[in-house]
Amino acid sequence: MSERELPDGTTERLDRDAPAPLHAQVSEQIRTRIVSGDWPPHYRLRSEPELAADLGISRGTLRRALATLIRDGLLVQVRGRGTFVTSTAIEPSIAQKLNTLSEDFARQGVSYTTEVLSQRVIAAPPPLATLLDLDPGQSVLHLERLRSTTTGPVAWLVNYVRTDLAPGLDRADLADRSLFGLLENDHGLKITTGRRTFSATAATGRVADALGVPEGFPLLYLEQITYLYDGRAIEYSDVWIHSERMRVTSLLSRR
Amino acid sequence: MSERELPDGTTERLDRDAPAPLHAQVSEQIRTRIVSGDWPPHYRLRSEPELAADLGISRGTLRRALATLIRDGLLVQVRGRGTFVTSTAIEPSIAQKLNTLSEDFARQGVSYTTEVLSQRVIAAPPPLATLLDLDPGQSVLHLERLRSTTTGPVAWLVNYVRTDLAPGLDRADLADRSLFGLLENDHGLKITTGRRTFSATAATGRVADALGVPEGFPLLYLEQITYLYDGRAIEYSDVWIHSERMRVTSLLSRR
Structure with a gap:
């Protein structure tokens, strides 16, 4: 059981012996932050190395956790810009690119x-x-x-x-x-x-x-x-x- | 007095002896087309050389006529893309550029x-x-x-x-x-x-x-x-x- 302090001062628990894999525990913690409003819509997450270090996990584990939340529409990742909390499930960039x-x-x-x-x-x-x-x-x-x-x-x-x-x-x-x-x-x-x-x-x-x-x-x-x-x-x-x-x-x- | 057929088949009259300068007559004709809906919002005008030839006027005169309508907010000109009929008076491109x-x-x-x-x-x-x-x-x-x-x-x-x-x-x-x-x-x-x-x-x-x-x-x-x-x-x-x-x-x- 590891206990880590997150940037906002709260403490998160990750249980390495629990049946739920570590990445799933991490994605659940992040999901809670988003749903509770701690991380509001448009919030840009810290960089992957920083966030992985804060959580005491590998970047690979962090990426799996983030992938779950991206798939669920809670986060959106933009190449070169970072990972953002979405304001709703879908955010097409149709005002910026001639995509459909x-x-x-x-x-x-x-x-x-x-x-x-x-x-x-x-x-x-x-x-x-x-x-x-x-x-x-x-x-x-x-x-x-x-x-x-x-x-x-x-x-x-x-x-x-x-x-x-x-x-x-x-x-x-x-x-x-x-x-x-x-x-x-x-x-x-x-x-x-x-x-x-x-x-x-x-x-x-x-x-x-x-x-x-x-x-x-x-x-x-x-x-x-x-x-x-x-x-x-x-x-x-x-x-x-x-x-x-x-x-x-x-x-x-x-x- | 010259009489020219416009691309849509209607005939326009420009009076070279009238007190109103030619560019003002042209801008009024185009204004009528826009206000009447002949040229609807978002319509892209033909190229300047084509339009000047159609109207039997110089490109300089056409440009003065267009400048009036751009100033009045009826047309908008976009470098490399052409001249468009606006849908309303103002069309900021704030979804495309980080302008204010x-x-x-x-x-x-x-x-x-x-x-x-x-x-x-x-x-x-x-x-x-x-x-x-x-x-x-x-x-x-x-x-x-x-x-x-x-x-x-x-x-x-x-x-x-x-x-x-x-x-x-x-x-x-x-x-x-x-x-x-x-x-x-x-x-x-x-x-x-x-x-x-x-x-x-x-x-x-x-x-x-x-x-x-x-x-x-x-x-x-x-x-x-x-x-x-x-x-x-x-x-x-x-x-x-x-x-x-x-x-x-x-x-x-x-x-």
């Missing part, structure tokens, strides 16, 4: 499901035709999807995609494949840049129903236009995000 | 005022002390500010700053100076990275009053921790944004 939600979920090991509610070719309404450099009335794929994690529905996604650039997309499997993945890998399109705008909006109608929130509930609202390497717009989207379940995070440099 | 709102406003030529509602040294409450690597009860500067543009209040900013690293900050002029500017220029601190999290929240109490919105109104909510070059946290902030007046925009690259 599904790519961010996959990288963070978040399991999710996608329900396709609409996938059909429609005549582009005028403002959308302008945004996508189409003639009014030209065909676009209209896609409505609901993305859920184990915590429940997190995002309602509506996309309008230029079918002239990606024929057959109306028959593609968009429940299991990512839209960007299909465009890039199956259609050979080179997506290079995107413009995303974030605001807050009140939930209404179908969006409120799908996300399981009352009318008026504040949602994070993302509008996006995506461009190909040659400057053509390929896709416009509206995304409504249940931000109690998913927050958008950016790690930024000053210079 | 005041820096973004200054770069976009947006006039704003800052009202300092509280600027005093307090004992850091426990979760905040942890975030800023302080002992509970150690002093921090508590700052509450309301930032407004000509459209009205746009953001309620609450900052907690480590006064041990920036002594005298409680007496600094934070109505006219930016917080980062003071920390960097007057206190010689090297701000290098920050972590910003965006979500949506319902307006309540003082924040609702200050922003002039009803209780429950959806606001964009930003939490931030800022770090110095040596990894020490210097500042934590909560910012509530009236996102009908100001949206957060990111221009992103895929690779």
Whole structure:
């Protein structure tokens, strides 16, 4: 039985003879700190060597303990920046990189499901035709999807995609494949840049129903236009995000 | 009198003998397109050479016309990306760069005022002390500010700053100076990275009053921790944004 003082002065006990392996004891101690609020959301943990030394354990044991908490969504690790307590289970960096939600979920090991509610070719309404450099009335794929994690529905996604650039997309499997993945890998399109705008909006109608929130509930609202390497717009989207379940995070440099 | 067909097939008239200078006529035509919705929010204008050729004017005249609309907040120009129709008057890129709102406003030529509602040294409450690597009860500067543009209040900013690293900050002029500017220029601190999290929240109490919105109104909510070059946290902030007046925009690259 070893007794160590943690940086905040409290004492933690690790029992090397207990049936629970050491890494599991450590992850439980850290979990308690997070759940109790001792380590609040956004808190950056001390470096691995410091933390391992404080706890009197090897870095390997510490890493296993941290891996458990990362898998459970309580911590997030950012290369070169450190390990942070998450504010909610999921924190995609979609304001900082042109990733899709599904790519961010996959990288963070978040399991999710996608329900396709609409996938059909429609005549582009005028403002959308302008945004996508189409003639009014030209065909676009209209896609409505609901993305859920184990915590429940997190995002309602509506996309309008230029079918002239990606024929057959109306028959593609968009429940299991990512839209960007299909465009890039199956259609050979080179997506290079995107413009995303974030605001807050009140939930209404179908969006409120799908996300399981009352009318008026504040949602994070993302509008996006995506461009190909040659400057053509390929896709416009509206995304409504249940931000109690998913927050958008950016790690930024000053210079 | 020249008559030119624009890309969308409509005809525009420019009167070279009219008292209004040509660039003013062009900016008025473009303004009409934006206000009418012909060019919707997020629309990217054709390149300057193309647009100048379409309108039968010089690039210099076009640039003067665009400058008027950029100054008026109807267009935004992004180096290397093009000129876009804004979705609202202000679109800071604070999810993409570690800029402050005041820096973004200054770069976009947006006039704003800052009202300092509280600027005093307090004992850091426990979760905040942890975030800023302080002992509970150690002093921090508590700052509450309301930032407004000509459209009205746009953001309620609450900052907690480590006064041990920036002594005298409680007496600094934070109505006219930016917080980062003071920390960097007057206190010689090297701000290098920050972590910003965006979500949506319902307006309540003082924040609702200050922003002039009803209780429950959806606001964009930003939490931030800022770090110095040596990894020490210097500042934590909560910012509530009236996102009908100001949206957060990111221009992103895929690779």
